Amino acid sequence: MTKTASKTRLSRRTFLVSGAAAGGGLALGFHVPGIKDAIAQQLIGAQGSELGGAWVVIKPNEDVVIRIARSEMGQGTLTGLAQLVCEELECDWNKVSWEYPTPGQNLARNRIWGDMSTGGSRGIRGSHDYVRRGGAAARMLLLQAAAEQLKVPVAELTVSNGVITHAKSGRTTTYGKVAAAAAELPTPDMKDIKLKDPKDWKVAGKPAKRLDTMDKLTGKQLYAVDVTLPGMLSASIMDAPVYGAKVRSYDEAKVKAMPGVRHVVKAGDTAVVVVADTWWQANQGLKALDIKWEEGPNDKVSSESVMAFLKEGLDAKDGVFVGNQVGDANSAISGAAKKLEAVYYSPYQNHACMEPMNCVAKVTADKCEVWVATQNGDGSLAAAAGASGLPPAKCEVYKYHLGGGFGRRGMQDYVTRAVQVAKQIPGVPVKLIWSREEDMRQGRFRPVGLCKMSAGLDDKGDLVGLSMRIAAPSILAYAAPSRLENGKDFIAFQGLNPQGAEGQFGYTVPNLLIEHAMRNTHVPPGFWRGVNTNQNAIWLECFMDELAKAAGKDPLEFRRKMMAKHPKHLAVLNAVADKIGWGTPPPAGVTRGIAQFMGYGSYVACAAEVRVSDRGRLKIDRLVLSTDCGHVVNPDQVVAQIEGSVAYGLGAALYQECTLKDGRVVEENFDTYPMMLMEAFPKIETVVMPSGGFWGGVGEPTICVAAPAVLNAIYAATGKPIHTLPLKNVSLRT
Amino acid sequence: MAKLNVNGKAVDINVDGDTPLLWALREQVGLTGTKYGCGVAQCGACAVHINGQVQRSCSIAVKDVKPTDRVVTIEGLSPNGSHAVQKAWLALDVPQCGYCQAGQLMTAAALISKKPKPTDADIDEAMTNICRCGTYQRIRAAIHMAAGNSKG
Numbered sequence: 001m002t003k004t005a006s007k008t009r010l011s012r013r014t015f016l017v018s019g020a021a022a023g024g025g026l027a028l029g030f031h032v033p034g035i036k037d038a039i040a041q042q043l044i045g046a047q048g049s050e051l052g053g054a055w056v057v058i059k060p061n062e063d064v065v066i067r068i069a070r071s072e073m074g075q076g077t078l079t080g081l082a083q084l085v086c087e088e089l090e091c092d093w094n095k096v097s098w099e100y101p102t103p104g105q106n107l108a109r110n111r112i113w114g115d116m117s118t119g120g121s122r123g124i125r126g127s128h129d130y131v132r133r134g135g136a137a138a139r140m141l142l143l144q145a146a147a148e149q150l151k152v153p154v155a156e157l158t159v160s161n162g163v164i165t166h167a168k169s170g171r172t173t174t175y176g177k178v179a180a181a182a183a184e185l186p187t188p189d190m191k192d193i194k195l196k197d198p199k200d201w202k203v204a205g206k207p208a209k210r211l212d213t214m215d216k217l218t219g220k221q222l223y224a225v226d227v228t229l230p231g232m233l234s235a236s237i238m239d240a241p242v243y244g245a246k247v248r249s250y251d252e253a254k255v256k257a258m259p260g261v262r263h264v265v266k267a268g269d270t271a272v273v274v275v276a277d278t279w280w281q282a283n284q285g286l287k288a289l290d291i292k293w294e295e296g297p298n299d300k301v302s303s304e305s306v307m308a309f310l311k312e313g314l315d316a317k318d319g320v321f322v323g324n325q326v327g328d329a330n331s332a333i334s335g336a337a338k339k340l341e342a343v344y345y346s347p348y349q350n351h352a353c354m355e356p357m358n359c360v361a362k363v364t365a366d367k368c369e370v371w372v373a374t375q376n377g378d379g380s381l382a383a384a385a386g387a388s389g390l391p392p393a394k395c396e397v398y399k400y401h402l403g404g405g406f407g408r409r410g411m412q413d414y415v416t417r418a419v420q421v422a423k424q425i426p427g428v429p430v431k432l433i434w435s436r437e438e439d440m441r442q443g444r445f446r447p448v449g450l451c452k453m454s455a456g457l458d459d460k461g462d463l464v465g466l467s468m469r470i471a472a473p474s475i476l477a478y479a480a481p482s483r484l485e486n487g488k489d490f491i492a493f494q495g496l497n498p499q500g501a502e503g504q505f506g507y508t509v510p511n512l513l514i515e516h517a518m519r520n521t522h523v524p525p526g527f528w529r530g531v532n533t534n535q536n537a538i539w540l541e542c543f544m545d546e547l548a549k550a551a552g553k554d555p556l557e558f559r560r561k562m563m564a565k566h567p568k569h570l571a572v573l574n575a576v577a578d579k580i581g582w583g584t585p586p587p588a589g590v591t592r593g594i595a596q597f598m599g600y601g602s603y604v605a606c607a608a609e610v611r612v613s614d615r616g617r618l619k620i621d622r623l624v625l626s627t628d629c630g631h632v633v634n635p636d637q638v639v640a641q642i643e644g645s646v647a648y649g650l651g652a653a654l655y656q657e658c659t660l661k662d663g664r665v666v667e668e669n670f671d672t673y674p675m676m677l678m679e680a681f682p683k684i685e686t687v688v689m690p691s692g693g694f695w696g697g698v699g700e701p702t703i704c705v706a707a708p709a710v711l712n713a714i715y716a717a718t719g720k721p722i723h724t725l726p727l728k729n730v731s732l733r734t
Numbered sequence: 735m736a737k738l739n740v741n742g743k744a745v746d747i748n749v750d751g752d753t754p755l756l757w758a759l760r761e762q763v764g765l766t767g768t769k770y771g772c773g774v775a776q777c778g779a780c781a782v783h784i785n786g787q788v789q790r791s792c793s794i795a796v797k798d799v800k801p802t803d804r805v806v807t808i809e810g811l812s813p814n815g816s817h818a819v820q821k822a823w824l825a826l827d828v829p830q831c832g833y834c835q836a837g838q839l840m841t842a843a844a845l846i847s848k849k850p851k852p853t854d855a856d857i858d859e860a861m862t863n864i865c866r867c868g869t870y871q872r873i874r875a876a877i878h879m880a881a882g883n884s885k886g
Binding site for chain 2: 404
């Protein structure tokens, strides 16, 4: 039977019943008290009538279950997507719950829920259209069914909060009562559906409470690392600290005699895993294993050797890609009245999700299942298939909320490893947890980079030429080489593009050259919240302040003069300038800095107030951040993302650096890789200013402007530009 | 074997005495609300109360916990999430990913029990838990709210 044939023979209701039965059987297998219900909530297909292209399930008791295909990692997408569906469905928000469809169901149903990957701040902006259509289609079906039951024309019905009213006869019915009949009607053509104008929204666009808060306050929320299955073993892993080195030897006999240890197995050529009754026992075994890896040329790589490698790229002719070019920047700069040059450095950085990488896997001869926190359910399914050797149709992925993602959990290396281990112990579920040290060593790091900024000013202090030469590894070359465009990594130019809705350069410069010298090392790079907007914004916006000073101009005025053709960039910049009181005297001892950028479809800016003491101690008093993300689905969650992005972006700029010695990452825990804590976190004010007409991202865009605004405020205090990060390595004494 | 008093109940667990309390709670007692974040008392995701004091359970061996020591985890902080900090956290929608929040809540609850009206400086000193999502501003506001401080 082909897939298509099988699909047409199953009615929607048949699917639901069989899906629920399978899920129910699964859920009953869990043995830890209190866990069963939570698991069931997340895994079982809701029982009721499925509507709207499978986005909505309505139960006879009026409860509405909304399917969420994207992953929730704290960014609030789950609640926002539910608001959008509810808005078109016209159901009662207080009766809304949610569930994750599984990637296996998505595959079996011809990807009915679309793309499950959750990255690039696309959770809402990449699916708002079709989920709203799903909600609207469900509403149309419910109204049609009600019209048939009440024997009235559908046009005479109105609906509010799931209650359908026929005003002429004074009769009402409800979604719960007509849902079963509605599920038998043919789904309307999705593309013909007219969606509401956002200005008419009642549920979307409002600060609804998150749907996932309560269980996170009581310990009930299950993360993948909390999954417990009957007969489950736990495992700890150590992969080659010098990436790619093959395992040469390890002391299996000694470790197998240790308490609780059941298996010592290899995962791939480079990793060894100890499997025990508990994770603590497994990790004790791993520490005693004395693993040796083969030696190779990468053993000699250090932060210094990487720096020399990147420096070569600053003036090289080969392996160089152009991202933005206007006129002839080099000639303009060489002929300019005043020239300025600076080389900036940004280190490797780790995601350091609070929940270390982990995955539970169970493999039998004809089935591979994984329980995992993933930013890409489809990718996890593919990884499970690849590592188990089974076709994707015989694999399944059960998704859990992520204890942090930030891009790290878009990579599937941890799923692959868990399946590689479980495959060697058939039928036994294995929970593989990375120790914090292993998580730090086996990152997919935000790329190191050097950037040479060169510019020329004319005799009036106007910018006549700007050149930006980035020398850095390419994320795409490692993580997704098929997305390179004639070898070029377009993501290297985030926020620096000549045009486009994703991340446009916000200044008009008569002569401009922005290039990327791709210099790949053996250290695996990855997508890290904000990705390359982080470094690109710091390099551009800090250099803008150096240029303004050289021109004898106010940093805000210097920028504004080049932004007339970029009104949205300018509007967010003006907003933070106004709110912080730019142009008025700051409090005594306080200096200000400002920055703007664009990424992920949104325009963002930040203004900072800092104090730098004579002894060089920094105190960040206050930040104002603005965003124009087009449409806002949940303003309170936009504010939450802005606040959170500051901690991630500023923490990186202030404290974080992964250094390399003997080919391996040195920093293995939070004692050497510090985080921003409460005490250092500044007061944040936000200006959410959606101008409508487009859908920008929210989770990432503001991350990149906090750091340059703070660095510019420090520059205003000390008069010394900051070229090297993290800031902990720089003396601020004046 | 070890005897513990967890959330008011005596439990017997079969565990090596060197096992950190965190892992005994998670793997033997079956209470997974207490989280592993770093294993070296840096992040606070594993914070529990022992006799009313906040402690980082990753760095306390089971053998150093007496059967009479009262261990309270997030699951035992209150019935049904009704502790003042839990209510304030809910009112302000504090959590994002939520992974660190059990530790944040246990630390905040211990702070308020010691200092019923904490100042910002008290909060800075007590709240040294890591939150990678950056919920610090809301945590601060929620502590003030839970304490009934006017600025909350």
